[in-house]
Amino acid sequence: FAGEVVEVGRDVPFKPGTYLAPDTLITCGECYYCKRHELSLCDNLALLGLMGDGGLAEYCKAPISMCIEVPQSLSLEYAALAEPLSVAVRAVRKSRLHVGETVAVFGGGTIGLFCLQIALSAGASAVYVVEPVPWRRELALQLGASGVIDPKACDPVDELRRLTKIGPDVVLEACGLPEVMPTTIDAARKAGRIVLLGIPGGKSSIDFFKVVVTEKEVIGSMSHVYDEDFSTALRLVAEGRIDGEKLITHRISLDRLVEDGLEHLEKHPLDTLKILVRPHN
Template identity: 35%
Template sequence: MKALKWHGARDLRLEIIARRPLKAGEIRIEVAYCGICGSDMHEYLHGPDSIPVKAPHPLSNSVAPIVIGHEFCGTVVETAADVTGLQLGDRVAVEPEYRCGHCTYCREGRYNLCESMGFVGLMGDGGMAEEAVVPAYMAHVLPRSLSFRQAAVAEPAAVALHGVRQSALRPGDDCVIFGMGAIGLLLVMMARHHGAGRIIAVDVDPRRLQLAREVGASDTVDASLGDAVQQVRELTGGVGVPVAFEAVGRPETLKGALGVLSKGGEAVLLGLMPEASIDTFDLVNRELRITSSVGYRGLYPELLELMASGAVDAERIVTHTVSLEAAIQNGFERLASAGDAIKVLVQPQQEACA
């Protein structure tokens, strides 16, 4: 079968690989769509960040090169003999977090913090292939009304939903979201669904800010036109907001997220950055809080029903669909160019149902 494998930074290769036999507890999925995530872009541009290159991951037993991609869905075409609850032909979305099931965090239900935490497509072979093999516990059967294209965006939508739930945001609260990439736009949707009051979207791209308005932002701030913190302060009468989300992964947007907070406010970090400096005097003096959010836990069935009902239209962030053969040039490189792409879906099976 065809698969896109990561060998190193700027070194993705479309290869023909063998279909491996299933192990106990595994299923084989014919992949309909696989989204290109910001984490995939980190690995493509300057990895390895998370991909194991020296020692295998403890749960996947995999080491680079690996099949990249963790935002995927498809059809179950084979199950191991011990798998129950799934049938051949089931349409499923993949919740791609590995979990050991026995560490303290897994026993408490916080499996996104598993001591051996990892993701299919980063720490083990993923979904940018004609077929993918995953543990059966990762598969969630899709509601009948949910299309594959919608399901392909369930994983980043889960990131956004978990981020909102990690926050102190209450119905009626105003908030600011920095970065209108895929996660930022989904945060707008989830904050609106959560009942947020005024949602202020911050970015430097007018096209993304327009889309933010269309999916639920009350106000937008174009940071290319001046100090974003000052603009937000003007919009809020100098008070700021109780909650800000950082979905870019840059020190300057972290500074901005803290800067727009009212006293006692909270900045929620979803973006990935190696390090940043913080004005701790200001942090303490205004009694600010910093919260972080990684992955998701225990929300996929609810999220899929939410999407199926139309309450959240996550497919709105999809801007391009490309074949597996064109994924490098028309997917990864297009995203790297900072052009018009927001969410690119790779379609390994050209006949996959939309």
């Protein structure tokens, strides 16, 4: 989320009226992982918005360390997209994508479509999106996908192998479906890299024999780090290198959050990408 500073504590460099995009991860700074700057692995990790008021409150308190000033050229609406975009930035970073490599993205939701754009920005020669919902496949093409695959109409592993000859160099799993995760591993070429960034709602069964004999790498990617991924995401949005407007499917006011936001998302998940909430109408 993003907002305007209305009050500051002692020795805070930001002035009232400044626009900030706060990170959402609150870390302890003391554990083994914090000292290694692996902040998303903090043993005492907390989230702004869960353990304290966040972007869906009129006011919230944010630690100075997690706040980044929004460039004057960037609207607060687009600055609010930096947090989900940073999840995609981290996933592509962890994939070690090289210029000219091919990528498959499983899932054409917000994070998956951000992964598509980040992979292209990072130099992928081709990015294919696997998504069952027709309008999301069409949107992926508008955002630069080299091709889209309907997993209900064909075997995505076979189709990706046909398109790339040997399978994608990198596979990004952004749907969070346990039954899809084994497919994402099968889809990568031998010695390919698979990054799992979707949050699965249950357990999954994986044939690790195939992973061993094909020397594939399965990599987990959790959220983001503020001064690596989050700051990069904000800069990419500000520079116009990411199309966030097409991913905003709804704009609502805070007083309609439950009816037009949370309940709508629960009842119509396939018709929704990002719901942008304004504190005032």
